[in-house]
Amino acid sequence: MSHFIIHVGEAEDSFPCKGEQTVLHALASIHHKQIRAGCHGGGCGVCRIRILKGDFVVGCMSRDHVNNEDEASGITLACRTWPRSHLVIQPMDKLPVRLTRRFSLLQIIPDDRVNSSRDEDVEAWRS
């Protein structure tokens, strides 16, 4: 059983992921603050990440969220991505930020999973 290390961005943030585990599944246990979990089936697109370094395989993903161009540039969904080496990944922009920007019914959720460096964008928009 292969055991890989996933590094998130340039930070020292990292977590282990087995070869038969999806990146999202490995993340779920640590509630990573910058990557959201959604449908776990490649359909909703909230767990978009970019793979900066390393080998991986992907399963079916909705082209609404990862088109061919995205895929070629290393964008994938964490729920449909299995590592084949250590990986360096980068979280992509997150749905709650876009949602709160456009629709005030959905308040910022008091959950550290969805706080991000982009929360200042939301604050700026709300004020």
Next chain:
Amino acid sequence: MAVMRLGHVRLNVLSIEEALTHYTDILGLIETSRDPDGTVYLKGWDEWDKYSVILAPSDRAGVQHIAFKVEKDAELDAYRKRIESYGLEVEEREANALPFCGRSLFLRLPSGHECFLYAEKQFVGKSVGTLNPDPWPDGLKGAGAHWLDHVMLMCEVDPARGTNKVAENVDFFGKVLDFGLAEQVVAGPQGEIQAAAWMFCTTTPHDIAFGAGPRAGLHHISFFLEDWSDILKTADLLAKHRVKVDVTPQRHGITRGATTYFFDPSGNRNETFAGLGYLSQKDMPTITWNEENLWRGIFYHTGDIIGDFLGVYT
């Protein structure tokens, strides 16, 4: 003249094999037909028409169209006139354009979702038949879902731009298709934004629901189970098969239904729903939930704010 019920939904799935296993082995729907391209037609054991769910292979998830069954073929002509005079485009499609169905009307709802009206669909019959039937058939798989109960669509709402497709759909379904408005959520400082709505053509609190989001999509399709113990047992089954459960068994304030939410293998949200809720009639006053009580309406026991429940959809 009346829309009788939600006749079917056509779902896009990323893997037909995985989807079929999910909808037959776990939900207990029954395969009734299959196209050469892999498209599969399914029904619940308690339904009598050929299908209520179409699974279509696709490179994206979500709903391709929804379809309502009207009572008589001649009504399609009347609905066509009504839709046109309301100001929406409508096309008549010949018989079998919707597989196993008579002629149909095709339109795009104000929210952009594709919708059909049809009057005839091939009859198959309930699994228990109609002569001295048993209450349930042998050989059911999984949850043994009775029927497709309702669908919830996400509709674009952006107060800053004055866009509210929830309200536009409600207006259309009320004025043109004679649906009743059972419940609504209102938001904004004066409660001026209709942010969600539950509408009916049968006697249950909803046959279709609309929720507000940044883009059009599918929030969930829901299947009827008899009671709370079926809801609980189905949740056991989901756990046993490692299906991604979104919301564990509980009660909605809105519609009073008992519920469990989970995702199919393509990420389309499913619900198993039990209970009548209450008797809905056209003269019943609409129930309103304000923004502060939105989450109590959705998750009645805890009232927890679970933003992903509205933010994650296909």
